Amino acid sequence: MTSATRAREPAVPAAAAEAGARPDPATDAGPYDSTDAGRTPARTGDGRTAPDPGDPDPGAGTDRPVRLWLCADGDLPPQTAGALAERWLDRREKQTAREFVSERDRRRYLLAHTLVRRVLARETGLTEPELVIRRSPRGRPFLRCPAGGPPGGGDRLDFNLSHSGGYSLLGVARRRRIGVDLELLERLDRVGRPPDAITGTFAPEERAWIARARTDPLRGRRVLRLWTLKEAYAKARGLGLGLPFDSFAFTLAAGRGVLAFRLPEDDPTGRWSFLELEPVPGVLVAVAVQADEGPPPPLQLHRGFPRAGRGEPDTVTLPEPLGRPGA
Numbered sequence: 001m002t003s004a005t006r007a008r009e010p011a012v013p014a015a016a017a018e019a020g021a022r023p024d025p026a027t028d029a030g031p032y033d034s035t036d037a038g039r040t041p042a043r044t045g046d047g048r049t050a051p052d053p054g055d056p057d058p059g060a061g062t063d064r065p066v067r068l069w070l071c072a073d074g075d076l077p078p079q080t081a082g083a084l085a086e087r088w089l090d091r092r093e094k095q096t097a098r099e100f101v102s103e104r105d106r107r108r109y110l111l112a113h114t115l116v117r118r119v120l121a122r123e124t125g126l127t128e129p130e131l132v133i134r135r136s137p138r139g140r141p142f143l144r145c146p147a148g149g150p151p152g153g154g155d156r157l158d159f160n161l162s163h164s165g166g167y168s169l170l171g172v173a174r175r176r177r178i179g180v181d182l183e184l185l186e187r188l189d190r191v192g193r194p195p196d197a198i199t200g201t202f203a204p205e206e207r208a209w210i211a212r213a214r215t216d217p218l219r220g221r222r223v224l225r226l227w228t229l230k231e232a233y234a235k236a237r238g239l240g241l242g243l244p245f246d247s248f249a250f251t252l253a254a255g256r257g258v259l260a261f262r263l264p265e266d267d268p269t270g271r272w273s274f275l276e277l278e279p280v281p282g283v284l285v286a287v288a289v290q291a292d293e294g295p296p297p298p299l300q301l302h303r304g305f306p307r308a309g310r311g312e313p314d315t316v317t318l319p320e321p322l323g324r325p326g327a
Helices: 078-088 091-098 103-124 185-191 204-211 216-237
Strands: 066-072 132-135 141-144 157-164 167-174 178-184 249-252 258-262 271-280 283-290 298-303 314-317
Touching: 066 103, 066 178, 066 283, 078 091, 078 103, 091 103, 103 132, 103 141, 103 157, 103 167, 141 157, 157 216, 167 178, 167 283, 178 185, 178 216, 185 216, 204 216, 204 249, 216 249, 216 271, 216 283, 258 271, 271 298
Parallel strands: 066 298, 157 178
Antiparallel strands: 066 167, 132 141, 157 167, 178 283, 249 258, 271 283, 298 314
């Protein structure tokens, strides 16, 4: 999923399909009290963000948890998000926010990008304004670390952002690629059936699986399950629209879970863990995490904007990797 455009409401697009582009069914810390923009996050003696107290070794290896942060629009008041954005975002991000036509989309952008900086500050020990976020030629954001690495570790930190409707989702992993996607079932409910512009981009075996669904609601759920997984994988690869959706395919369980994954020919990694979640009824989440030779790491799902007194995260273990045997 890509970010909302700055000139229109995110929606199930028809124009994108007519133009030949891949359609998008939606479009794109220490303690902190979200009700008080003047309160300062926990810092070390030199003013940097204190590492998360739950992390005994910020520089630990690939067995560190993969983290997801799910934040609803209402988790951070607009005034607070605006105040934090003014302090934390860089010039380019502020300019992007000013270009939104819709005030709602502008507020969502500010919330999502303050979430990114708050979480990355927790992971690296840098202050939020110190974080330098750049984009690859294909538009994938990445963190440019200072010489010698950040004080809290994270020199090989990967992150990915998705937002749809009233939710933002951020995935963070160390020493492995991660891609996330979030979609709302109600988006398809509005049009009554899965748009052919979406299903037409899938692999033949996936289209056949969708067609076997007996009802429109089940058909729509199957479409979005596949879409979110494909988006998460394409975003983890950093290819975005450059990866044809019919060049790889998923075989899914009836309820939830990936049974098999047919790789595209150009995948240099070869093995990925895929996780499906529905953290809120009707909100479908997919996660793609690059696998290595060790066992899959645990995954923690945090809910809400990082702040003091937040609840403990939900923890699951990522499924066994799929893809090329022996890769």
